[in-house]
Amino acid sequence: MFRKFFFTGAAALAVIGFSACKSTVPEQAPRASVVTPAAVSPDQLKKIADAYLKDILTGLETTDYKLFVKDFASEYKDTMNPEKFAPLAAGFQAKNGKLLELKYLDSLDQGIFKSVVWKAKFARPKVQEEALKRDGKDPGKIPVPELLVRLLLGNVNGEWKAFAIFFN
Helix, strand or coil, X not given: CCCCCXXXXXXXXXXXXXXXXXXXXXXXXXXXXXXXXXXCCHHHHHHHHHHHHHHHHHHHHHCXXXXXXXXXXXXXXXXXXXXXXXXXXXXXXXXXXCEEEEEEEEEEEECCEEEEEEEEEEXXXXXXXXXXXXXXXXXXXXXXXXXXXXXXXXXXXXEEEEEEEEEC
């Protein structure tokens, strides 16, 4: 249940905003929430995404709401609050444990967004270890499952922001 976090409301709003037809009204300065595509090298994108993912995962592991939302777009920050975050973080911790290994895989162009993908391994939480032992299994002989982590980024007024994170 907690392996998949879908924070796509803000992304959907951004996509809907770009699907409108162009009018003959003189162009105005873009609003702060408008997502605009921007050129970025793969190395720059990886550096930005790595830092954002570190903040998000550390926020989840330590139940630090401010750190978790720090790099998200304002649209997401408007939908998340400490009360919603607390059970999200608790469920994440119970399901995944502490991050053991993170391996960058690649980035994908997705129109106005960029997706950055990693392979992650988390330590098995104590509750899961105890359940395996109760079932007569040796936790040391059972590999810890790997997850794909995908961070969806968009450029807001020249600054990259996170719009969603997915755990599969």
